[in-house]
Amino acid sequence: MHPLHLLRALALTAAVLCGHALAADAATTPIADFFNNPQFSDAELSPSGKYLAVRLANKQNPRDMLGVVDLSNNSVKVVGNFSDADIGRYAWVNDNRLVFTATDRDLAQGDMRYAPGLYAVNRDGSAFRQLAMRNGKAFITDASSLGARELLPWHTYLSGQDGAQDSDFLYVQNHNYSDSGELLDIELLRLNTVNGRAGAAIERPGNSYYWMLDQQGEPRLTITRDKAISTVWYRAPASKAWRKLNEFDTYTGRGSNFRPLAFGPDGTLYVTSNQQGDTTDVYAYDLKTGKLSDKPLVRLEGYDFSGELIMNNNQLLGIRHLTDADAITWIDPAMKAMQEKVDALLPNTVNLLSVPTRAETPWVLVTAYADIWPKRMMLYNSETGKLTMVGAAYPAINPSQMARKVLVHYTARDGLTIPAWLTLPQGATTRRPMVVLVHGGPWVRGGSWAWDPEAQFLASRGYAVLEPEFRGSTGYGSRLFRAGWKQWGLKMQDDIADATRWAIGQGYADAQRICIAGASYGGYATLMGLIKDPNLYRCGVEWVGVTDINLMYDGSWFYRSDMTNDWKQYGMPALIGDQVKDADQLKATSPLLQANKIQQPLLMAYGGADERVPLPHGTRFYKAIKATNPNVEWIEYADEGHGWKLPKTRIDFWGRVEQFLDKNIGKP
Structure with a gap:
């Protein structure tokens, strides 16, 4: 389909979606509708608001292309595309020029053979230029654009900050790596996107790993790291001299009285x-x-x-x-009033407004979503008060078939209040079979009120889903975060068990039909849950899970790990446990050393190209458990990394999960 026709079709869809709720289908939502790649992911207004940059795809070219929509007449121009790759990240340099990178969403991590590269082009498709290599050598569509000039190295990346957007220049990052692949520091370069020339790296006070631009688009702040200490530096506009503002422990945050957020106008x-x-x-x-x-x-x-x-x-x-x-x-009062008008048009979703930096048009970009509704993007015209659909991430998902998700709180055995996310299947009353889904990290926030394919898929199959934000999780205050230090397999594990018992006590879960599941740290917690609370969990599903903390330290001579030496020396001893001082604790909380205690059915899955939790975590545990437990299923996705990048992998894996759950805690 021609991109213009595609956008018109999407606009027609918007009239349906904005006007009334979709009717429910009798059939169960197919697994592919949850786990295919999103059909639409993002869009970005130009600084003036006159143009919209979007990813485009059609049947004639399955690769994602970069398109620019002229909002004055809705004409669409494809300005970037590759024969062997998809468009990756993109950004406006100014109102006339864009930069973009390459990616391949059809390749698993183990098959990736190139860096993202960097390219620039005008919004009418002219003045294309490659700026950085993709794989150590030039890859260009038009050889004449290269000339005799050298490209920037493959380890050149977009900074993620817009900058001033008033010239052909932008700042890019040069990542310096050690021979073993560890990130050493990040340099900042000012790059001319028309001729491809970059100036000398900005002088820095140490090994920078973070940069911040000011309101004029100039580098004004950096954070450096020396062993475990991070230091925040400010660069004076006149003298260009760096001045230390504060310092803190990189891994625990101790000693920091603030973290920089942004410079205002x-x-x-x-x-x-x-x-x-x-x-x-x-x-x-x-x-x-x-x-x-x-x-x-x-x-x-x-x-x-x-x-x-x-x-x-x-x-x-x-x-x-x-x-x-x-x-x-x-x-701003005008923006507050606009928000109220958009919310009146879209009363059932969260509606996030994005405004151009130097607006010359009435267009505002709206991102709308809910717990039952995947993300949609629309344009709002502040003069006419009308919405136009740009794209929907998962248009095949019917919100009327999805399950509601709520934030609940329960009290752990030591009195700490713990948040958790509860998703109940439609028509659920009481005593449902339940999956306790444990997030990875673990030093992250697990969930939010939004459509999530994993929880929604499980709920669509009749399972209640409980996702505890156990101690160590971030986003809910320092007390909850710090309470999880050095508590792998201990109080962190107790929090998950307490959440499960809370759900039973509230009548949400059938005590005889509960399965624990999770990836990465969640995989570790799944194994420890089966070991510590064998009467609570009927079965377990773990993928890319840690099976031994000492194995995180020591690694495997044959498999590469991306755990840095500084993290092992300074971060892990403080947050997880010291390999020498806490040797007994690490032994007592090792699933690998207690594999013979697990008698429940278990589904395990690992990626052969995983560098965060390398394959030996899985193979060693499988070898240890299969001698005493005949009900263990093993899956290896040879080219996948730490998580499933490919739709076919996700569809295959979750199809196996569905069969496993139906077999062990009963098809509802």
Whole structure:
């Protein structure tokens, strides 16, 4: 289908989606509808708001292409495409020019043979130029664009920050790696996207791993790392001299009274800090006195701030933040009024507004989603008050067939309050078979109020899903996070068991039909759950799971691990356990050394190209358990890494999970 026709078809779909709810189908939603790649992922307005950059695909060219829509007449121009790759990340350099990278969503991690590269092109398709290599040598569509000039090395990446967007220049990052593949530091280069020439790397005060641009698009802040200590530095605009603002422990955060967030349009530095309580809030930071403002700009009761400032070129408009779901608190009255109008048109979803930096049109980009509704993107015309569909991530998903997801809280055995996400199948009353789904990390936030393919798939098959935010999880305050230090297999594991018993006590779960499941750390917790609480869990499903903490330290001579030496030396001893001082604890909390205790049915899956949890975690455990447990299923996806990148892998894996659950805790 021609891209223009595609957008028109999507706009027609919007009239249906915005006007009334979809009718429920009698048939169960096919597994592929949950686990195929999203048909649409993102779009970005140009700085003026006159043009929209989108990914495009059609049957004639299955590769994702980069298209630009002229919003004055809805014409579409394909400006970037590869014969052997998809469009990866992209960004506007200015209102006329874009940069983009290459990726391949049809290759698993083990088959990837090139870096993303970097390319630039005008919005009308002219002045194409390759800027950085993809695989150590030039890959160009038009040889004349290269000339005698050398390309930037393959380890050149987009910075992820827009910059000023008022010239042909942007800042890119050069990642320097050791011979073993460990990231040493990141240099920042100012690059001319028209002629491909980059200036000398910005002078830095140490081994930088983070950079921040100011309101003028110039590098103003960096964070360096020396062993376990990170230092925040500020670069004075006039002298270009670096000045230390603070320092903190890289892995635990100790010693930090703030973390930088963004520079405002007036040059104000905004930071996050927990100086006034358990959770991190947003403050203005006085660069002259080195003090935080007395009152926070944003405080979210019960949640650490996670989000961004929303700005145009001359003012702070609002703050996007995450509590149970995403939301925007608008400072600008006009934007607040616009939000209310959009919410009235889309009353059943969270609706996030994105504005151009120098708006010359009435167009605003809207991202809408709910727990039962995958992400959709639309254009809102502030003059006409009308919405136009741009794209839907999973258009085959019928919201009326999806399950509601709620945030609940329970009390752990030591009195700590723990959040958890509960997804109940449609028509559920009480005593459902349940899957306790444990998030990975573990030092991350597990979930939010949004459509999630894994939980929704399980719920569509009749299973209740419980996802505890056990101690060690982030996003809910420092007390919950720090309570998880050195508690793998101990209190962290108890929290998961307490969540399970809470669900039984509330009548949500059938005590005789509960399965524990998870990936990475969640895989570790699955195995420890079967060991510690054999009467609580009827079966287990674990994929890419850690099976022994010492194996994380020692690795395997044949398989590469991306665990850095600094993480092993400074991070793991503080957060997980010291290999010498806590030797007895690590032995007692090793699933590998206790494999013979697991008698329940178990499904295991690993990726042959996994560098985070290399394959020996799985093969050694499987060898240890199969001698005493005949009910263990083993799957190896040879080319996959730490998680499943390919749709065919996800479809195959979750199909096996469905069969395994139906067999062991009963098809509802």
